[in-house]
Amino acid sequence: MxxxxxxxxxxxxxxxxxxxxxxxxxxxxxxxxxxxxxxxxxxxxxxxxxxxxxxxxxxxxxxxxxxxxxxxxxxxxxxxxxxxxxxxxxxxxxxxxxxxxxxxxxxxxxxxxxxxxxxxxxxxxxxxxxxxxxxxxxxxxxxxxxSDSFAMRSADPDVDDEAILKRLMSELNSHSWWSDSWSSVFVNKGIVSYVGVVQRVADKEAARIAAENIPGVCAVEDRRTLYGEGQAMF
The missing domain is CATH 3.10.580.10 (CBS-domain)
Incomplete structure (x- = not known):
């Protein structure tokens, strides 16, 4: 626009x-x-x-x-x-x-x-x-x-888990704050689950928003471990 x-x-x-x-x-x-x-x-x-x-x-x-x-x-x-x-x-x-x-x-x-x-x-x-x-x-x-994308953010039960995961990964991989090396994503019956480790609270918030914006997602669970300041990720 x-x-x-x-x-x-x-x-x-x-x-x-x-x-x-x-x-x-x-x-x-x-x-x-x-x-x-x-x-x-x-x-x-x-x-x-x-x-x-x-x-x-x-x-x-x-x-x-x-x-x-x-x-x-x-x-x-x-x-x-x-x-x-x-x-x-x-x-x-x-x-x-x-x-x-x-x-x-x-x-x-x-x-x-x-x-x-x-x-x-x-x-x-x-x-x-x-x-x-x-x-x-x-x-x-x-x-x-x-905006159509803003108006259509509610859950869509007709979208399958595979389609949700594919679209979500495309979105996550387009941002520097996301790393496949330290986090994994699973989708089951519209519920997105994150597991692994993360350095910042802001990274978890961004990942939550990314998932919530995907049609068909009904809930987001982030079980990743938050590392404190100064700790390295091995």
């Missing part, structure tokens, strides 16, 4: 001169957490609910009073920048200008990485520099909910 498959369109936008009161009304009326700021058909900024946390109207601009001693020691006072954010009356005053965008053909896997790395919640989608849509974290959740 790519950006154009999941993006929201048309996109609600404002311009830098839009009164901030109107921006807040838009957010509330459309039940969204942010809007793009456009000027001359170009995305020049974004306003999210995080940009409105510290406002003088509700007294949340006095953030410095509530910092811990450690924050006071390690963080610079933003001074005029914070003042503009807290008191500005227009979209251009409070918007974040560091906007990352993607192309309509950008894979959603790459978009997910950007969300995580940049700690953002929305990404404008462009084609030849022109706004086409907007992808939010909610759009990724909708794509997940609509």
């Amino acid at each position: 790519k950006a154009s498959d999941i993006m929201t369109t048309p996109v609600i936008t404002v311009n830098p001169d839009t009164p901030l009161h109107d921006v807040v009304e838009l957010l509330l009326a459309h039940r969204i957490s942010g809007v793009l700021v456009m000027e001359d058909d170009k995305v020049v900024g974004v306003i999210g609910d995080g940009d409105l946390l510290h406002r003088h109207e509700i007294g949340t601009d006095r953030w410095a009073e509530y910092r811990t001693w450690w924050q006071r020691l390690t963080r610079l006072d933003p001074g005029p920048v914070a003042y503009v954010k807290a008191n500005g009356a227009h979209a251009g005053d409070v918007m974040s200008t560091d906007v990352v965008s993607v192309d309509v053909d950008t894979p959603i896997a790459q978009i997910a990485v950007i969300f995580e790395a940049r700690h953002i919640r929305r990404i404008p989608v462009l084609k030849d520099g022109q706004l086409q849509g907007l992808v939010t974290r909610a759009d990724l959740m909708r794509a997940l909910a609509a």
